[in-house]
Amino acid sequence: MSAPVTRAPVILAGTFSPFLDRFRRLLVVAAIFVIWELAVRLGHVNTLLFPAFSSVLESLATGLGVGGKPVLWSYIWQTLSVILQSFAISILLAVVLTSLALVSKLAKDFLFVVTGMFQPLPSIALLPMAILWFGFSRESLVFVVVMSMVWPVASSLTVGFATVSRTLVSLGRNYELGAVGTLVQIMLPAALPMLISGLRVGWGFGWRTVVAAELVFGATGSSGGIGWYINNSRLFMNVADGFAGILLVILIGLAMESIFLFIQRKTTLRWGTEAG
Amino acid sequence: MNARFSHTMGHIAHGRMAGLEEISEDASLRSDTVVDIEDVSIDYTLGPGKRRVIRAVDNVSVSIRRGEKLIILGPSGCGKSTLLMALGGFLPISGGVMKVNGSPVSRPSMERIMVFQDFNQLLPWMTVLDNVQWGIRKRHPKMSQAEVASLAGKQIELVGLARQADQYPNTLSGGQKQRCAIARSFAATPEILLMDEPFGALDAINRERMQQELNNIWSEQESPTTIAFVTHDVAEAVLLGHRVMVMTSGPGRVRAIVENNAVGRPADDPEVMMLCAHLRDLLKEEIT
Numbered sequence: 326m327s328a329p330v331t332r333a334p335v336i337l338a339g340t341f342s343p344f345l346d347r348f349r350r351l352l353v354v355a356a357i358f359v360i361w362e363l364a365v366r367l368g369h370v371n372t373l374l375f376p377a378f379s380s381v382l383e384s385l386a387t388g389l390g391v392g393g394k395p396v397l398w399s400y401i402w403q404t405l406s407v408i409l410q411s412f413a414i415s416i417l418l419a420v421v422l423t424s425l426a427l428v429s430k431l432a433k434d435f436l437f438v439v440t441g442m443f444q445p446l447p448s449i450a451l452l453p454m455a456i457l458w459f460g461f462s463r464e465s466l467v468f469v470v471v472m473s474m475v476w477p478v479a480s481s482l483t484v485g486f487a488t489v490s491r492t493l494v495s496l497g498r499n500y501e502l503g504a505v506g507t508l509v510q511i512m513l514p515a516a517l518p519m520l521i522s523g524l525r526v527g528w529g530f531g532w533r534t535v536v537a538a539e540l541v542f543g544a545t546g547s548s549g550g551i552g553w554y555i556n557n558s559r560l561f562m563n564v565a566d567g568f569a570g571i572l573l574v575i576l577i578g579l580a581m582e583s584i585f586l587f588i589q590r591k592t593t594l595r596w597g598t599e600a601g
Numbered sequence: 602m603n604a605r606f607s608h609t610m611g612h613i614a615h616g617r618m619a620g621l622e623e624i625s626e627d628a629s630l631r632s633d634t635v636v637d638i639e640d641v642s643i644d645y646t647l648g649p650g651k652r653r654v655i656r657a658v659d660n661v662s663v664s665i666r667r668g669e670k671l672i673i674l675g676p677s678g679c680g681k682s683t684l685l686m687a688l689g690g691f692l693p694i695s696g697g698v699m700k701v702n703g704s705p706v707s708r709p710s711m712e713r714i715m716v717f718q719d720f721n722q723l724l725p726w727m728t729v730l731d732n733v734q735w736g737i738r739k740r741h742p743k744m745s746q747a748e749v750a751s752l753a754g755k756q757i758e759l760v761g762l763a764r765q766a767d768q769y770p771n772t773l774s775g776g777q778k779q780r781c782a783i784a785r786s787f788a789a790t791p792e793i794l795l796m797d798e799p800f801g802a803l804d805a806i807n808r809e810r811m812q813q814e815l816n817n818i819w820s821e822q823e824s825p826t827t828i829a830f831v832t833h834d835v836a837e838a839v840l841l842g843h844r845v846m847v848m849t850s851g852p853g854r855v856r857a858i859v860e861n862n863a864v865g866r867p868a869d870d871p872e873v874m875m876l877c878a879h880l881r882d883l884l885k886e887e888i889t
Contacts, residue, residue: 492719495691498709500739500789514726596725597771 376565385569397554397573404550405577407463408528408535411470415527418471419478424508427486436483440476448473448530449537456542466538473534474527481523485516518593525585532581536574551577635793635827636665636688641697642852643683657683659852660697665793668825670864672842674832676884680853681831682797688829689715689795702792711740714791718798720778723770729781730766733757736785756784759818776807780814787818793827800837812840816865835880839863839873847883856883 358378364370365377372380387393425432448469455465489512497511513520539552549557551570558567593599643658658680665671673681686692688699690709699706701713709715714736716722723732733753737744744752757766760780770778779799786794800808819826832838838845843864847856859880863872 490719490721492717492722493724495709495715495717496722496724498691499689499711499713499715500736501709501711502739511724514724517726592726596769598725 372564373562374564376568380565381568381572384563384565385572388566388569397569399548400551400554400570401573401577403548404535404539404552407466407550408470408531411467411474411531411535412524412528414467415471415474415478415531416524418475419482419523420513422475422479423482423486424512426483427508427512428504436479440480440483443472444476444480447534449534449541452538452541461542466535466542469538470531470535473530477530478520478523478527481519481526482516485519485523486512488519489515515598518599521585521589521593525582528581528585529578532574532578633667634664635667635702636663636829637698637700637703638663638665638684638688639698641684641687641699642695643680643687643692644695645683656695656852658687658694659854661848661853661855662697663846663855663858665827665829666843667827669843670819670828670830670841672830672832672838672845673848674835674838674842674845674880674884675848675853675856676833676850679848679850681833681848684848684853685715685795685797685829685831688793689713691715711789712792714786714789714794716779716782716786716794716796716799718801720775720802722782723778723785725770728767728769729757729762729773729784730754732770732781733785733788736789740789740791752788753784756788757781759787759821760784761814774807776803776811779803779811783815783818787822787826791826793829796828796830798832799830801832808837812837813865815841835877835884836868838880839876840865840868845880847880859883 362378365372365375376384385397388397389395390398422432422436426436427433451472452465452469455468459465459468493511493515494507497507502510535550536552536555539550540556542553551574555567555570555574558564558570589599639662641658641661642656645655645657647653647655661684663671673684675681683692687694688701688706690706690713694706706713723729724735727735730753733756734749737749737752741749754763754766757763760783762777762780762784765773765777765781770781773781783799800811803811819828830841832841839861841864842861845859845861847859848854849856859876861876863870863876866873868874868877
């Protein structure tokens with residue numbers, strides 16, 4: 326790559342590093358898949374237990390509708406709809422709780438204690454109780470996912486609110502914004518960098534929790550999510566399908582990450598309010 | 602002669618010179634005052650249980666006339682910013698009367714718009730144009746979009762940011778940010794503009810340029826905007842202020858209120874130089 330330039334390698338690395346980094350990382354990914362494929366094909370691995378990468382890819386493509394019945398989409402939608410609903414509820418809850426904490430000492434203490442209590446608890450541990458309370462229903466799933474998301478979002482937002490510039494708060498007072506006006510027009514946009522990073526962490530927790538809950542839980546009503554799909558593949562010994570499901574979980578996680586990055590580019594990075 | 606200023610008279614009497622006149626508050630001026638500050642004191646509470654009381658501003662009386670630029674000049678810690686913040690409604694006063702157009706100041710209001718020293722007074726998520734329009738919309742919710750846009754455009758043009766109108770504040774220099782804040786404040790057409798060392802954080806070259814331009818922007822307004830401007834810079838005070846109120850520190854009191862007939866004149870103008878020297882004397886005496 327850098328053959329003609331030998332005198333200033335440091336500068337070159339600096340100039341082209343985003344491109345080179347991306348290229349190297351793609352190479353690593355490709356290498357993993359190649360080694361996987363070769364190991365399975367040449368290493369006398371039982372493909373019933375550990376399928377080759379190519380069969381996983383084929384399963385994934387078929388499941389998504391390329392040369393087969395597009396069965397995967399309904400599983401994807403099931404999982405996504407649960408997590409998106411939970412995400413919306415979590416954001417609303419976090420905004421309400423942290424806003425109350427801005428105006429009331431009691432609410433602040435409540436938020437502090439409750440966040441401290443539930444942050445370290447893997448919310449999947451609440452699933453048995455949720456099943457007791459809500460039955461094998463969508464509500465149970467939403468409940469545990471919300472419990473995994475709302476606390477990291479709330480604690481980031483608390484920090485975000487605390488670090489809003491005093492001058493901007495004064496500006497809001499000067500232009501006679503009320504409590505809601507200040508929240509919507511000053512506090513939330515100013516806290517957006519922290520909010521986004523909280524949402525990112527919250528999404529990460531929620532995504533893990535929803536897949537885990539589906540694994541334990543199975544289907545709600547007639548439809549199940551990706552976790553359910555993965556577990557079913559084990560039951561019917563379609564291990565390639567199971568791997569395809571896992572790959573899908575990873576891919577959706579990555580896609581979500583780029584959506585967050587996109588939102589940041591359009592907002593906080595553009596405004597220069599992103600710290601660091 | 603108003604009795605309130607009698608304690609400053611002893612000094613003024615021997616300091617009388619061209620361009621300086623002590624203030625007499627006759628009836629005709631009184632009728633056209635925007636701000637009446639009478640015997641205002643402001644206390645801070647400090648320490649555990651807020652038991653330590655510190656007097657930041659002591660018995661200050663001054664009236665601000667409609668359409669004038671009044672400079673509040675004093676050393677750091679003389680309570681000049683505190684007085685301005687109280688006038689803005691951001692701080693409660695501990696004693697006296699503070700009225701704007703006859704009604705007591707109790708809370709922040711768009712009648713009294715502040716321009717802060719802090720560059721971060723712009724909403725970072727809005728462009729220059731949107732920041733200015735935001736202020737106008739808050740102040741005049743019923744104004745049509747076309748009017749809002751034309752008013753904003755005019756003020757942005759006046760502060761020299763026409764080319765930056767679509768830029769976000771993070772792409773502006775400190776001086777440009779202050780220009781935008783000034784455009785937003787003028788566009789909101791307040792009864793009085795409160796400026797708290799708006800150029801204090803600028804480099805010297807930009808500061809001088811902005812001072813000149815503030816005079817231009819002020820004179821280009823349809824009706825003259827009343828401004829209370831806090832500074833510790835004597836030259837700035839003489840360049841900008843129709844009257845200069847000199848404050849002493851610990852606690853902040855009015856030392857003198859000086860008329861300035863040399864607003865906007867160059868620094869080497871004899872009258873400007875004399876007035877500057879006089880103000881420096883007033884400030885110097887205070888230190889010893």
